[in-house]
Amino acid sequence: MNKNDTVTEQPKINNKEYKVAEIIEESPDVKLYKFRALDNTKLDFDPGMFVMIKYKDQTQEIARAFSIASEPNSETLDFYIHLINGRFTSKIALAKVGDIYYITGPYGQFKFIPGENKKLMFIAGGTGIAPFISMLRYIITRKLDVDVILFYSVRFSNEIIARSELQEMEKLVNLKTIITVTREDTSWNGEHGRITKEMIEKYMPECNERMTYICGPLEFAKAMKNISISCNIPSEKISADIWG
Ligand SMILES: Cc1cc2nc3c(=O)[nH]c(=O)nc-3n(C[C@H](O)[C@H](O)[C@H](O)COP(=O)(O)OP(=O)(O)OC[C@H]3O[C@@H](n4cnc5c(N)ncnc54)[C@H](O)[C@@H]3O)c2cc1C
Structure with missing residues (x-):
């Protein structure tokens, strides 16, 4: 959208x-x-x-x-x-x-509607994390029973937005966050490189069951949509907010 x-x-x-x-x-x-x-x-x-x-x-x-x-x-x-x-x-x-x-x-039609799906996958690029922060705050305030996996891609680790809030959120809701840094950054011990089908399947073999939300700049969002399709997520379960 x-x-x-x-x-x-x-x-x-x-x-x-x-x-x-x-x-x-x-x-x-x-x-x-x-x-x-x-x-x-x-x-x-x-x-x-x-x-x-x-x-x-x-x-x-x-x-x-x-x-x-x-x-x-x-x-x-x-x-x-x-x-x-x-x-x-x-x-x-x-x-x-x-x-x-x-x-x-x-x-916008890119929105989280409670009750529709319990298993969710969020995929964010850069400031594309913003709508997911809103969704997660909403989920936590209302104590919604959901299972969320968040893949979050940034260029460098000092570009991670809401880092401490995301860590706190993991204690408050069934949320697993995988942050990947795409550029050379020796201070980062987590995942490196772009989000791929292999990276998604490493953390979530059953990803095709998940309602998938994607947000970020045009090229990122298009690539993530294709990867989601290659993970056998049905197109009606993919919602993308494409900034471009
Ligand atoms: C639905 C939607 C939600 C959005 N939400 C956010 C948000 O939460 N936070 C946010 O920061 N932006 C968001 N954007 C992008 C935002 O609307 C603007 O496009 C952006 O801030 C650039 O506006 P500008 O007037 O400064 O740049 P412009 O003067 O319009 O563009 C300047 C130049 O920079 C290029 N450019 C545009 N974006 C980037 C980029 N990210 N990196 C490098 N070059 C770029 C353009 O192609 C252009 O050549 C969203 C866009 C959409 C469509």
Whole structure:
């Protein structure tokens, strides 16, 4: 699912004013931005969905899609934003607490619906971990009876997002996280290299039973979809959020 597929959806909020409540450096290129509605209302959505965040000044307006990392109805809407020095990201890289942005949404068919499937596989690339953080927080808060295996690919170990939160989550829910580092990184003792069919089958021989969610940039998400199909996961059990 990408933002162009969803323009016909009716958003619950439209250009609503949010202020930057907190900014946390998560990795060298990724910051966690927490936004609070000016009127302090909370937003309901299904975990996995995204919103459009708009930057506005006297000369321009730039809106981009961002997956929500916080749980539905939280005090803040949280986003992990990869600062790539593009049109939007070069603006938000300079944001300060108190700055105003405009949010429209939520959107998207990439969402976790409780009760539909107990056995889940999440596959994330880079900041594609964001919707899974929302899903896992939601699962933990509601003490849902699920069995989740998360494959998470980053280039370097210092790019792992929400590392300590994921470790804590493993104690709170039936979650196994496999992080793989794709570039040369001698400080990393875990898996190395891209996620492959062999890597998935090593940790999960029965993967074809799992509802599979994939999120990340275009090439990553396409490759993971093909790998999931080669693991005999039926296409109706594969949901991909493709950022591109
Ligand atoms: C449904 C959806 C959810 C998304 N959620 C998130 C999210 O949670 N966090 C997040 O960081 N992004 C997310 N994105 C991507 C986001 O919407 C923007 O595309 C991204 O932030 C770049 O915007 P920009 O205006 O800074 O770059 P642009 O000015 O639009 O692009 C600048 C240039 O950089 C290239 N580029 C784009 N992305 C990357 C990249 N990752 N690495 C290197 N080069 C790149 C572009 O091809 C372009 O040439 C999501 C996209 C979609 C469709």
